[in-house]
Amino acid sequence: MYQYACSLVNSLSGVETSDQQFFSETFLEYMLLVFLVLFVSGAFFYSYITKKIMEPIRDLAASTEELTQGRFPEKLDVQQTRDELFILAQNFNRLSLQLKETEDARSKMVSDMAHEFRTPLSNINGYLEGLKKGVIPPDPSIFESLHQESARLTDMVNNLYQLSEWNMQSPVLKKETVPVDELLHNAASLFEWQMADKNMKLHLDIEPCQIQADAGSIRQMVSNLLQNAVEHRKNEDPVYLHGFRKGTVYVVEVQNTGAWIEPETKHRLFERFHREDSSRQRQTGGSGLGLAIVKELAEQHNGGAGIETDGWNHHFWFSFPL
Ligand SMILES: Nc1ncnc2c1ncn2[C@@H]1O[C@H](COP(=O)(O)OP(=O)(O)OP(=O)(O)O)[C@@H](O)[C@H]1O
Ligand SMILES: [Mg+2]
Known part of the structure; x- marks a missing residue:
């Protein structure tokens, strides 16, 4: 380009040789300046791109390496961009x-x-x-x-x-239309002898209803709750088994007066192995899996499970969509 500009000026007639030389020198200087500016800005651009793109990729590679070695890396700190x-x-x-x-x-x-x-x-x-x-x-x-x-x-x-x-894999559930009231009555009858033996009374108040569910799961869930009411009772107060519609769901609830449950941490009872006597010195009793099973089965039916309590008076429930 420089050569081309010089030969263009040389070919112009009427331009003095000193002017031609001055032009060539000035032009060369400008060219050098432009190259220098381009080089410096190129270097800047390169280091910016390397920092912006390569550094996070290097961090990511190092963290992945740590993960493959069974260690858990620090959280990657990336700038809030949407790229x-x-x-x-x-x-x-x-x-x-x-x-x-x-x-x-x-x-x-x-x-x-x-x-x-x-x-x-x-x-x-x-x-x-x-x-x-x-x-x-x-x-x-x-x-x-x-x-x-x-x-x-x-x-x-x-x-x-x-x-x-x-x-x-999710439990194999055979969902069909089942009369939930009949299932609850059957499950409750299995506890009659056990409760009578402990001088406990079981009161039933069950609204008839047909729901789409796995009959075996319902039996197991209500048995787990009734078993808890017997095992974790505080005295011989009666136990109540309620079944009722509530909006778009059918709720099954077991109510009893039982051993103290801390209202603040009540939801933790549904975690595996969680038992309320946190000292864990108890020599006998369950293993803290019954409520985890109730929750799992309720969720498999797109329902839920929970507890309301003031500490002594507990309402354990699970629900199914209608
Ligand atoms: N009806 C209840 N009254 C008082 N406490 C209860 C009642 N149901 C559950 N709990 C508390 O919740 C804990 C967890 O209950 P969960 O049924 O999961 O386990 P578990 O009864 O101890 O053992 P298992 O695995 O045999 O059922 C119990 O250990 C008890 O502390
Ligand atoms: Mg239990």
């Missing part, structure tokens, strides 16, 4: 958080399981050792205790198996 990189980093942060939560839940579950299994197993071991050494006489009450502990272990394993199966 693909921001969305990618946001998704990565979400994925990493989810993996961490799953991992925390898994290790909590393992330690809870170890704790829950240890108590009945050490009871069984203690009894067997005593029997072997002849310290404990082999009378029927001992065998009854042994049987209770082994039955408790079996229940726990069955419940855990059921819940872990549902984790991997």
Whole structure:
């Protein structure tokens, strides 16, 4: 371009040679200046692009590497832009958080399981050792205790198996039109003897209704709630089983006066292994899975489960869409 401009000026007749030289020199200077400006701004642009694009990508690569090694990286700090990189980093942060939560839940579950299994197993071991050494006489009450502990272990394993199966794939539900009132009456009748034995009364107030649901699930859910009312009762106060329509749902509610439940943390009862006696010194009783199963089954029916309580008087409920 420079050569071309010079030859153009040279070819012009009537232009002095000194003027031509001056033009050539000035033109060359301007060209150099333009190249310099272009070079500096190019370098600036390059470093800006590298910083803006490459740095977050490098951070992302380092964090992914950490994740593959089983460590949980710090949250990626990306500027609030709406570009693909921001969305990618946001998704990565979400994925990493989810993996961490799953991992925390898994290790909590393992330690809870170890704790829950240890108590009945050490009871069984203690009894067997005593029997072997002849310290404990082999009378029927001992065998009854042994049987209770082994039955408790079996229940726990069955419940855990059921819940872990549902984790991997939703429970197989046979949804059909069922008379929910009949199912509730049947489930309640199974508790008659148990309650009479404990001087407890069960009052039923059930509105007839047909709903789309899996009959086995309803039976299991209401049994879990009634079993709780018997096991965690405070005195011999009656238990109420209500079934009623409420707007677009059918609600099943078991009401009883029971052991103290902290109203602030009541929703935690539906977590696996959560029991209200947080000291966890209890030697007998359930494993804290019954309500988790009720919640899981209710959600599988697009319904819900919950509790209302003032601390002593509890209303445990689950609902199904009508
Ligand atoms: N009707 C109730 N009255 C008082 N406390 C209750 C009642 N139902 C549940 N709870 C509290 O909620 C906890 C969790 O109940 P959940 O049914 O999940 O477990 P669990 O009864 O201890 O054991 P299981 O797995 O055998 O059912 C209980 O340990 C108890 O502290
Ligand atoms: Mg229970």
